[in-house]
Amino acid sequence: MQYDFRNIEKKWQKFWKESGIYNVSIDSSKKKFYVLDMFPYPSGAGLHVGHPLGYIASDIYSRYKRHKGFNVLHPQGYDSFGLPAEQYAIQTGQHPQKTTEENINRYREQLDRMGFSFDWSRELRTSEKNYYKWTQWMFTLLFDSWYDKKLKKARSIQDLKEGFLKKGSDYVIGYDREFANNEWVDFNDHEKEDILQEFRIAYISETDVNWCPKLGTVLANDEVIDGLSQRGGYEVVRKKMRQWSIRISEYSERLLSGLEIIDWPDPLKEIQRNWIGKSKGAMIKFSVENSEDSIEVFSTRPDTIFGATFITLAPEHDLVSKITTSNQENDVNNYIEISSKKSERDRISNVKTISGCFTGSYAIHPFTGNKMPIWISDYVIATYGTGAVMAVPCGDQRDFLFSKHFDLPIKNIFKDISIEDSAYESKENFLIDNSEFLNNLNFNEAFELSCEKLNEIASGNKTINFKLRDAVFSRQRFWGEPIPIYYVNDLPKAIEIESLPLELPYVKNYLPTENGDPPLGNADKWAWDVKNKKVVSNKLINNKTIFRLELNTMPGWAGSSWYFNRYMDPNNEESFASKESLEYWREVDIYLGGSEHATGHLLYSRFWQMFLFDLGLVPTEIYAKKLINQGMILGDSALVNRQIETGEYISAELTENHRVQKLNVDVSIVNSNNELNIDQFKSWQPEFKNAEFIMNKVFKVEREVQKMSKSKFNVVNPDDICDNYGADTLRLYEMFLGPIEQSKPWNTNGISGVYNFLNKVWRLFFNDNELVISESDPDKESLKALHGTIKKINEDIESFSFNTCVSALMILVNKLNEIKCHSRTVLEDLIVLLSPFAPHISEELWNVLGHDNSIADEEYPVHNPKYLIETEKKYPVSVNGKLKYQIVLPLGISQEKVENILKNDQSVIEIINDREIKKIIFVPNKIINIVC
């Protein structure tokens, strides 16, 4: 008899739901363990087989940790604000709330079928007002805080105001404006706010942003890929806009050094390091001839300063208009206009073409006093460094090409190195020449000395520069958290906590308004009544108590930057989480998710936690100790070839000499031999109804691995697998597919293997319908097999190597079947071993053996080394062409035993390694090596 997974799985899912056995609470008698999945965005397409990969892994780990006696927090929720729901709303007029809700229900249904042990009592949704109340509150904290460079932490803006009152601008370091304390007192509100805005962590400013006209909103740097929007792939252009930003750049150093102490995958850390982009160099000031102004440049090569022959500014640089001479004005304006029209994408694709324009002005070299022409060119990026570079053609290939192109002077400062054909960019193997006091120095010496000298003449200093930009925080969108700010005479004011949440208003439609305002501009009732602390009609706006509200909403990453803290205490009305719960659960122990969030969510959330930590609101600066990136499951797409001229469909092996176009077809109408079911194809979509085919016997399709997506018809729904094989099989199979971090195409070729395995497990307990369990003591052989497996599985689960766990279980079950072991003690341990992977069948069998499933988890079996000692194995080995033997002793052998062997064997010649002994290799009459 086969095991009846349909009824078994339904039965236990119902039991888990009704008994709520996976709901946890604070229990100081137990050690806590927090396992978290990146919460999903509930899209309309539902889950496909790729989504659960990480959830299955985290579920296995959670169940395992529970067996180990930990109090495991394993929650799930939804990142439910976002663009797709809003796009759908624009098309259909339905409120995003409604579609989001529908999608969530569908997600929940699918998740429930897979037997996850989530604590659903802690479910959260970022779009719920009891959640976004706290997101908004945290925004007001960001607004009311500044970053103290001296203490290297965020502090209340109140402290800054008091500091200015006492010491003026001396209170802070690294600020380019100077004012005394009495001047501060005399500043008016606007002047004060202008200064404060340069310190607030959430601040408003006129910035260059990535504007996506198609989406009608700005995008953060990480949301733009290759000059196109991440969502939708639309063109992105640069535009100046008044925007909220988050001063994440202040945390660059901490975000970078924090990587050292977290156990995250190296590739992911590397991505974050590159994104933060720390570089050591110098700030160098060049005065401009016949002008008060000076140009500051950042250079990583101050050692090459004597090789600098001209200056290049970004076209957007502030000084350009000031220093351009009248006879160059036309050319310069022309150039600026052309380059501003270029989209990000054009700029990237035109990397190789050299363009630029002379401004007519000259800078003065700080040491030689030479005149250096000032040019503008769009190879200089306005947002990196100072938006200006000193061009050293002999040491930088771009400067070199630029000089050649515009016939600018090139000065070689490298001794005995030819720069005929290209610049010498290496920092090694050279001595400096033609550089006064830097002559005959190497890179390091020249670097230090040049910085010193620059400092002496007050023309520069050593600095560290970061690539990380402040994050744009405004979105011209409806379906996001409203920014809780109102404007009094254009001065932003935060809404205080008692009045939050600031709920999304009713709008007639979700598109921008006629005068280009964000969708919230469509709301009639969107003004803040300060006196009564509530939202009122726009018509009531006056300049005393009722003010206009911010129209932008927050980006998607706002809500996801702190949700892991909310799970600790999700229903708290008084605070985002109680002190007690924060102290108990502290941080995530294992975080599972994809590496595609490396420069988005995973960076922002680290920042956000650091900020909360600075304010003393959370107990740890690091919110996730260990992170595992699960790979993506890709779709194995099927494509039919259509002949372009005739429109006939050609079987894949016959396409030679035909001009064809490939069309994705539904993978469910293609069998595993790549043969298309023609009848199903014809009825699949109306356009194929009268399709003509060119083929021999069968019609073959082509296969291609693509990202799983609805539009490619390669989506496999986990429900189908659950229907046909059961959730346990799906869980085991997804784990069996390969290492968790690896991306792999989905195929069901091997699924019968794990399905058979579960049947074999079942048959260990049942002969037909009869339970066959022996109560007598187990034999040595089965104990040996069992304890070996226990050891392996414990180790492999800890290292997230679930595919080898499944193999180990298969080997064990094959073995037990072979030796016909029906011993209760062995089988009980087997059930517990199996239960994290296949919880349904395990619960059933546990119950079959007469246990009460409603009591706490059975402890995970502990291996007994006694059964692991294997007999010594003798292997032939060739040493210098002579046949000798090596004896390999098993793992865990005692020191005494080894010493005994050594004593009894006279022929030992050397022991190469004397660390913990695991294996010994013998050659006849001589031990030649001990391998550890």
Added chain:
RNA sequence: GCUCGGGUGGUGGAAUUGGUAGACACGUUGGACUUAAAAUCCAAUGAGCAGUAAUGUUCGUGCGGGUUCAAGUCCCGCCCCGAGUACCA
């Protein structure tokens, strides 16, 4: 271009981190059960050579070198694939 990963049977993938390469599974082939098929079970399965056979033997982890008694694993030089990033001064 730069920075990370990675190349192992027909396929997905193991290999105790330097110690019998190919575990486990799929697939294939043969067999058992069956009137038959499905399902299930058993056996074989890296390639070559010799042998009726047990077995023996050679070659085998992208390519070429090296270290070592011993290399998929370590070192040097190439080739290919994937990911990230990109005019970053």
